[in-house]
Amino acid sequence: MLGSTLVMGQGEDRFYVCIYLEDGEPIGHRGGLNKEFPPKLKTKKEDFDDDSVPKVKRSGMDEICKQFIEVMMGYLEYVPIILQLAPLLSHQMVQRALTSFLEKNCNSCEREETRIIYELSLQRFAAIRRFEENMLAAASTSRTLPRLLTVGLVASLEYSLNLVMKEIAARYPERIFGEDRKLSVREVLQFQSIEEVRETVINDEIDKAQRDNFESQVDWILGKSKLDPIFDKYPDWPKIIELFERRNLFVHANGIVNEHYLKARAKYKFTSQKEPRLGDELHSGPKYYTASVHHVIHFGAMLLQVVWRKIAPDETKLSDKSIGDLGYELIARGQYKLAIRILEFAKELRNVSDDQRRRMNVVNLANAYKLSGDEKTSFRVLESLDWSAVSPEFKVSVAAIKGNVDDVVLLMKKIGVSGDFPSENYEQWPVFYGVRDDPKFVECFRSIFGVEYVPAARKQAGIAQVLAWAEEQDISPDEDESPKIVESNVKLQPPQGEE
Structure with a gap:
């Protein structure tokens, strides 16, 4: 899996993906910074048993x-x-x-x-x-x-x-x-x-x-x-x-x-x-x-969170990460309204593990409101906290949500080429959706990192395109109706004398 095993470092400008085949058909893939892939695709169990993979104890x-x-x-x-x-x-x-x-x-x-x-x-x-x-x-x-x-x-x-x-x-x-x-x-x-x-x-x-x-x-x-x-x-x-x-x-x-x-x-x-x-x-x-x-996602996530925090109070950091990551993932998938519900719940949770996690949830909540078209509520959420003494990484995110391109550019230059804030953040993070098309932002990125700016898609393109096509076909019945597009157009009566 690319997300869990591939970590890009500074100065690296390429990586490799190996597609494994069985009878000529793709069955899986692995990613890496070189071409040294095993000859066969390992199963999940084999990957876990490999001594080179760190064992992480999970609750x-x-x-x-x-x-x-x-x-x-x-x-x-x-x-x-x-x-x-x-x-x-x-x-x-x-x-x-x-x-x-x-x-x-x-x-x-x-x-x-x-x-x-x-x-x-x-x-x-x-x-x-x-x-x-x-x-x-x-x-x-x-x-x-x-x-x-x-x-x-x-x-x-x-x-x-x-x-x-x-x-x-x-x-x-x-x-x-x-x-x-x-x-x-x-x-x-x-x-x-x-x-x-x-x-x-x-x-x-x-x-x-x-x-x-x-x-x-x-x-x-x-x-x-x-x-x-x-x-x-x-x-x-x-x-x-x-x-x-x-x-x-x-x-x-x-x-x-x-x-x-x-x-x-x-x-x-x-x-x-x-x-x-x-x-x-x-x-x-x-x-x-x-x-x-x-409804199921919101209720299920809420119930799991309150139970988790009650029966395992020593795992608050894990539970904070779980609900925060869910909110971010929903934003990345373009599910802004559901992300708002999840992150509003996260914002009201008590005993959040640290101030950074609390601020991350507030930033993502404000951005979800902004992307859903509710800019007024977005700014009100941001104003609920004081951002004057936070790190430049938080400040650039807040400035981006507010649409202050000049402030974003100044903060980008201050952050510079940082291992803690790599170029991929500017290309992938949804907080930059509102400013990443601005020529000043693009030019600043190019001058800092020496490469062209390649923004990630706002949504997972394949799914978004298919659903958009389906909507164009007008095949979305009302709430309590079943689809009618497959009703038969052939209505025959048997010829006289035939049963």
């Missing part, structure tokens, strides 16, 4: 947060491509196959500007009806796929809760035993040791908690972590519960609204554009799905 919560964020980035960026392109591609494939069949097997055709009318013998009717069945199958897939992905999104959050429960049990096993849990002498004698008894009871308690509903699972985690309930304090709690209730409808009722959903709607005060009635069918259109991903 359980750090691993849980890392895994949660990695999975959520896939749901945030890659899954929407599947949702938008899969129905379109499946429809086009069937439609093109049908057109090709008609061209080859028609008796004659009449071509007009907006349509083509084909004449076929009745012997071809069964084949044409098969194409219609394929189109209906594609339409069914376009309705089912968003539901399956929404179910997967909810399952991913539940899995993270599962891991958190086990982490709490590993750190504080005494909290897991219920006061009413009793074992008979006969049951105790079945075990080889008291340790085995304890592990069995703990696993049983966790399994029992995981069989409860989502609200009960969260309540279990908060209780065992000695945290107060958050349901009344979290404004989007009804939306999280609605997502889980809708997931249940997808899994057990094909999306059809039942009495249980309506009771939950009344209890938690769900809101939507259209009030569902008993027997209505709910969907997971692109707008609903995207909003759900944002």
Whole structure:
């Protein structure tokens, strides 16, 4: 992996990437400052076992947060491509196959500007009806796929809760035993040791908690972590519960609204554009799905943070880095509104490990507001702290967000060629998005580093381009609508006398 193994030093102007092939197809890559790559791609386990790679001890919560964020980035960026392109591609494939069949097997055709009318013998009717069945199958897939992905999104959050429960049990096993849990002498004698008894009871308690509903699972985690309930304090709690209730409808009722959903709607005060009635069918259109991903990421990150800080107060530096890095990563991916929510939460956290981390979060929050178009709030966030006695690196970032190009140039010259602030920062950091097109900034960079300025893309270009193309095709249904672009255009009635 390039990001974790390749570190550029001063004076280096090139690096190498080795693509490993299997049967002529790429299977992985490694990066380095020279061409001395191993002949075969090592697995992750082999890389970890290599004595040349430093062993870093990570906490359980750090691993849980890392895994949660990695999975959520896939749901945030890659899954929407599947949702938008899969129905379109499946429809086009069937439609093109049908057109090709008609061209080859028609008796004659009449071509007009907006349509083509084909004449076929009745012997071809069964084949044409098969194409219609394929189109209906594609339409069914376009309705089912968003539901399956929404179910997967909810399952991913539940899995993270599962891991958190086990982490709490590993750190504080005494909290897991219920006061009413009793074992008979006969049951105790079945075990080889008291340790085995304890592990069995703990696993049983966790399994029992995981069989409860989502609200009960969260309540279990908060209780065992000695945290107060958050349901009344979290404004989007009804939306999280609605997502889980809708997931249940997808899994057990094909999306059809039942009495249980309506009771939950009344209890938690769900809101939507259209009030569902008993027997209505709910969907997971692109707008609903995207909003759900944002809710899950925000709630999941928040819950993991408060639990982590409570059960492992000695790991505050790690937890600070985790939430701060998530906010920055969202900005780098162009997810400014979600980054604002994450960084607003981070800004309000108590016992932040150090002043530098606190200021980094404030800078990134201000920049997220700036990039989202809210310049007034951006400046207000910056003004909440005094920047007069900070390092030039912080000062140049603040000046860049404010758009003060002259101040940025002066600070760039003061920083100069510094190993602590390499040229890549100016090319990649989002704080410089607002000034990096200015000729004075570009010329200053060139004079300091002696190379041309090559700015990084504002977003991950491949994904951004595909999504932009999808939007141009107008294939984004309303919040509660399923995609309709794969509905069959072939509606046939059997010839008279044929059933």
